[in-house]
Amino acid sequence: MTTTIALAGKGGVGKTTVAAMVIKYLAQSGRGAIFAIDADPSSNLNMVLGLDLEWTVGEIREGMLSKVKESITAGGAAMGGLPSGMSKREHLDYEIRCSLSEGIEFDLIAMGRGEGRGCYCAVNHNLREVIDAIGDQYSFVVVDNEAGMEHLSRRTTRDVQHLLIVSDPSQRGIVAAGRIAGFRNELDINIENAYLIVNRLPDGEIPPALQEAIDAIDVPLLGVIPETRDVTEFEFSGRPLVEMKDDSPVYQAVNALHASPQELRGCIEEPLTHADSRRHYRRVRRTPHLQRSAARSGRVDDRTVAGSDPVSDRDRLPR
Ligand SMILES: Nc1ncnc2c1ncn2[C@@H]1O[C@H](COP(=O)(O)OP(=O)(O)O)[C@@H](O)[C@H]1O
Ligand SMILES: [Mg+2]
Secondary structure (H helix, E strand, C coil): CCEEEEEECCCCCCHHHHHHHHHHHHHHHCCCCEEEEEECCCCCHHHHHCCCCCCCHHHHHHHHHHHHHHHHHCCCCHHHHCCCCCCHHHHHHHHHHHHCEECCCEEEEECCCCCCCCCCHHHHHHHHHHHHHHHCCCCEEEEEECCCCCCHHHHCCCCEEEEEEEECCCHHHHHHHHHHHHHHHHCCCCEEEEEEEEEEECCCCCCHHHHHHHHHCCCCEEEEEECCHHHHHHHHHCCCHHHCCCCCHHHHHHHHHHHCCHHHHCCCCCCCCHHHHHHCCHHHHCCHHHHHHHHHCCCCCHHHHHHCCHHHHHHCCCC
């Protein structure tokens, strides 16, 4: 079973910072492979994870739609712009797998910018299926969202086990966190648990007035993270936050969050290793750049595409 952890909160409260620390924690605890999803176009989660990013899902989606459009404008069929023999779904599956940014302990995909004008329902439906199928290969999926969660259900159909709502230590921040928690009932995905995290507390202690505001919203407080100079120094130099020392107060605080609710540890009997997670698309990725240009020029090898089928390959994974 995959445990999905999503980060939410208004802009600038520390979602991406906390996401990086959660991923560092999960990686160090060695409890299975991690798939990070950057669902905030302005977030640059790749930078805090120290990964290069070549393509975003948004770019792939626009690329495919413009191929289809060009083909129709030229009097051809809608599928005429895609490499021969490939359905739209197969094409997206192939391109998305090629766009995964691979780390030693975690992989990343970035959603990129949102949709432009036009109807994206069908392509978004395919994308959701492809990304969900990739996520199923991992023990943990960590989604760094943009402010609010309005796009979360457009990106995934998977259940979210833990929604971590991050707030700054202000009355306004806590009220906004309460409002965000309320949205969860309006989404068409199931969120099992929602918790509040108060980040950037100057001395790590919650003042009584702030505690009152926290008590007034219906979101259990998971923990607090102090304001720390370590984070600022990493930001100055652009070093990936996952390289932060284990004794950094911010990492220690996130580490302590995992110790509190039993469920946050993830209930995985046989965690998938990073190697297991990758096995299903290894053939496709053997030479990703060549494969991608082959796909673009229509020279794609059918056997390669067949090998990327997420369902059949997943069935072959040792469980
Ligand atoms: N605990 C912290 N101590 C010091 N600076 C922090 C802390 N958490 C976040 N920051 C800083 O706050 C800014 C916004 O954080 P970020 O994680 O990008 O927020 P969000 O993803 O919610 O927009 C960044 O410059 C980050 O370095
Ligand atoms: Mg962010």
